[in-house]
Amino acid sequence: MTFDPLDWAAFAAVGRSMVDDMAGHLATLRERPAWQPVPAEVREALRQGLPREGQGLETCYEEFRRLVLPYTNGNIHPRFWGWVQGAGDPHAMLAALLGAGLNPMSAGFQQSAPLVEERVIAWMVELMGFPADASGVLSSSGTMANLLGLAVARHARAGFDVREQGLCGQPPLTLYCSVEAHGWARRSAEMLGIGNRHLRRIPVDALFRMDLNELRAEIRADRASGFQPFCVIGTAGTVNTGAIDPLEEMAELCAGEGLWFHVDGAFGALARWSENLAPLVRGIERADSLAFDLHKWGSLPFTCGCTLTRHAEEHRAAFALERPYMAPTERGVLAGGVPFADLGIDLTRGFESLKAWLCFKTHGFNAQAAMIEQNVRQAQRLAALVEASPELELMAPVSLNVVCFRYAAADAGGLDALNQEILLRLQESGRAVISSTLIRGRFSLRAAHVNHRSTDADFDELVRAVIEIGKDLT
Amino acid sequence: MTFDPLDWAAFAAVGRSMVDDMAGHLATLRERPAWQPVPAEVREALRQGLPREGQGLETCYEEFRRLVLPYTNGNIHPRFWGWVQGAGDPHAMLAALLGAGLNPMSAGFQQSAPLVEERVIAWMVELMGFPADASGVLSSSGTMANLLGLAVARHARAGFDVREQGLCGQPPLTLYCSVEAHGWARRSAEMLGIGNRHLRRIPVDALFRMDLNELRAEIRADRASGFQPFCVIGTAGTVNTGAIDPLEEMAELCAGEGLWFHVDGAFGALARWSENLAPLVRGIERADSLAFDLHKWGSLPFTCGCTLTRHAEEHRAAFALERPYMAPTERGVLAGGVPFADLGIDLTRGFESLKAWLCFKTHGFNAQAAMIEQNVRQAQRLAALVEASPELELMAPVSLNVVCFRYAAADAGGLDALNQEILLRLQESGRAVISSTLIRGRFSLRAAHVNHRSTDADFDELVRAVIEIGKDLT
Secondary structure (H helix, E strand, O other): OOOOOOOHHHHHHHHHHHHHHHHHHHHOHHHOOOOOOOOHHHHHHHOOOOOOOOOOHHHHHHHHHHHHOOOOOOOOOOOEOOOOOOOOOHHHHHHHHHHHHHOOOOOOOOOHHHHHHHHHHHHHHHHOOOOOOOEEEEEOOHHHHHHHHHHHHHHHHOOOOHHHHOOEOOOOEEEEEEOOOOOHHHHHHHHOOOOHHHEEEEOEOOOOOEOHHHHHHHHHHHHHOOOEEEEEEEEEOOOOOOOEOOHHHHHHHHHHHOOEEEEEOOOHHHHHHOOOOHHHHOOHHHOOEEEEEOOOOOOOOOOOEEEEEOOHHHHHHOOOOOOHHHOOEOOOOOEOOOHHHHOOOOOOOOOOHHHHHHHHHHHOHHHHHHHHHHHHHHHHHHHHHHHHOOOEEEOOOOOOOEEEEEEOOOOHHHHHHHHHHHHHHHHHHOOOEOEEEEEOOEEEEEEEOOOOOOOHHHHHHHHHHHHHHHHHHO | OOOOOOOHHHHHHHHHHHHHHHHHHHHOHHHOOOOOOOOHHHHHHHOOOOOOOOOOHHHHHHHHHHHHOOOOOOOOOOOEOOOOOOOOOHHHHHHHHHHHHHOOOOOOOOOHHHHHHHHHHHHHHHHOOOOOOOEEEEEOOHHHHHHHHHHHHHHHHOOOOHHHHOOEOOOOEEEEEEOOOOOHHHHHHHHOOOOHHHEEEEOEOOOOOEOHHHHHHHHHHHHHOOOEEEEEEEEEOOOOOOOEOOHHHHHHHHHHHOOEEEEEOOOHHHHHHOOOOHHHHOOHHHOOEEEEEOOOOOOOOOOOEEEEEOOHHHHHHOOOOOOHHHOOEOOOOOEOOOHHHHOOOOOOOOOOHHHHHHHHHHHOHHHHHHHHHHHHHHHHHHHHHHHHOOOEEEOOOOOOOEEEEEEOOOOHHHHHHHHHHHHHHHHHHOOOEOEEEEEOOEEEEEEEOOOOOOOHHHHHHHHHHHHHHHHHHO
16 A cells, blocks of 8 residues: 555646645635634534544545635735734745655755755855855744754853753853843743743833843843853844844944844844845844744745854754764765754754745845835835824834834723724724734734735725724724 | 736646646656766756846746756655655645645634644544643654653753743753664753753663663662753654663653653654554553654655643643733634644744645545554565575564664675665665664664555565675675
8 A cells, every 4th residue: 555646647636726726716815804713613623533534635625625725814815914924925835835745854865955955045145144154054933043043152152061061050141132022032041941031131222122231231230140141132123013123233242242143033134135125134244143034024935944153163063963873974865964954953854945945036036125125115104104194103113014003093091902902803804914012011003014915005905994993993 | 016926827837737747756756766866967057146036937947847856865765765754645745735825824823724733633642542631732843843842841840940040050950761762862952951961871672672770770870969850751663773662661660750751752653553553652652741753654744743742731831922912812813822832932833734634634544554554564574584585684673664684695894884885886776775873883774664655576676686786795
């Protein structure tokens, strides 16, 4: 027996229908609601017991179309700006087919897959302004891409053999991010054994950027108290407002203090792909390590995180292992070893790089840069619409592509609850999906825009919908 | 502008060709070499500068077919038993298309993707004999799936608030695996800040299973010296020989000692899917946490690791974070929150569960179990062929699906080098791909079998080829 189809022609026919169906679905997204709740009967239909007997491909595909396809959180829709989730490039859907069919284990080996990943990394190194001999690796998420950067920092700057000795019994390492940094920093500090209490949160200025005087004072105080500072985290594009820390000054400060400078550029780093926007993230090219996601502003489907570091030897030294059953040889399948397994946590790795390779070659990086500019222009335009609407209030400066605002034509005391209800009714209406956050403690609507399908008219519809729902409620 | 195709019909036509081409490629694998070296001109052709201008889908696909497709490490071929790498189920190739096209961010939200992952986890819980309220999550690799189990163990058993305080300044935690355990254990101990030197390697018996008397003595000695044992790692299917630790006795020992029992069942755990083979891994259902890979013996394409733990609350407590911009609501897109982001490291997560859902429903778990039985029977048959061949020597007992042997019809002093050369010539011949390892310090050929495409005749060809190459060389 085998899991190959008995009838390849029939199998291919189903596959061709799937291509047609998905293309048709993606081509007509605008005709459907941006989001709809999952009905109780769909939940119930999905709650199936263990399938001991096979049900066949056609039956399963029919269930997919009926129960799975219609009910997503909306991120592929033109009017989704809920969270920083790429809308997905249809060309990458085809790359996913090719990659899963070919199915190379992409840690290394003498094969094409690692050569493709090497190429993607080389392009990223060039686009981010890193030195040509910088090192990089793709991984499973933005959190993971950032964690890998911190793991290299911990190895390079702990001051003892952290891999061999571990942290128990060692002097406490400390690291620094702004109060606006993303939750990945806490998770990474916890996973790496550093501890949440040793992640210092530095206050921000009026533009939500890290206050460097506070940073300097905190580092000084920590050193005086016997802590061992080893790393400063800058953010290029905060999750709440898209703010960008003063990266150039931070790089300078870190160089002076002997600290590792890590930048979380999950989406914001891609501003550097555009000549016009690159000045916003000036200094990012001086980071010791940089993490960003190609599944956010790169429009690839989930997931494709990327870590770069200018310290290629430290990168490898932080992870490299000997594997008797995978000892590199001069010839044969293992010629070249498994280099990517020594640049991150995973040994087994999929062919995610093919999605990047195929899409970026298909469109070209000039088009990628133009898309990022389009999104930033649309975010600024949305902010202008908000400011021009007497019912609405802009809640934070728009640094990049995140617009925080709220409906304000009502009694100030009830605005948090009112906007929460506006948010839910907007989502339930299917007209658009946005999200919310707290801006200096105040509930705010939030549009985070990395969507390649959005037009100016889509944002007009958002503003219209929020005002209509707000008026209905007051 | 948008990254959607201008002409959806032309786009779909390319996609349909891809389905036909890939189906044709997979249907005819046996006609091609199991592996071939990457020619210098292919390497050179792949070394392309930054593509500023777009090259279009057809051009890029043509390059894929010419430069990428022919040069894989061979794991999809019927005569690949090099490493524990699933051959890939073609049905999952179609699931990858659907998943990447639909592109849901699968941390949670009110949408279908987390309901599909919940289902896959529920099936795994049932198949592994865990309690119905056990918790589980899919992740990027076997190393990651195991690391997540250890992270829960560390949180649950450190004896202090490890997330908040970190490990610096704390008494040294120790954990235990056999000398045959996989490199993930070292990597995880390093990443989690525990340190390689606190990972104790316990000797094995003649069947390469952990020696529990040695384990007891080591735990006692560590406690007497001020170390803090917290976890014992059992392996169901070691990488070198497929050996299975005495899981039932280990579960008993851990319960008595108050230690967390983690099982690495990367491929071996799936023996439990077969009623006939389940006794081999008896005791696995008593693990506090269990990791295994659906991209190995489950035949899914890379990657789909899985972690289960019977301690659902501890699982969540080890990872849960508050996210102001993702605060769960009663209604709307965020109803239900992002539960899977609180069960592992990644916040952004892809729709890997769809591959499992579609393939396992299509074939049914009875077929999955039959495939595992077929592979074990074929491994035993290979061992019998080796023992029946005067030129060959079996290097280790065959516990499951890994067969270690070597060509031995030559001067004993040169056997290591001779078998290394046999291995490389075999790979270069394209007749089959196997690998090597060290068995008690002696170089050994190694066939690790999780391949759904292999027939008995394929193993006959392997034995024939090894003997022919060995004779040619001596």
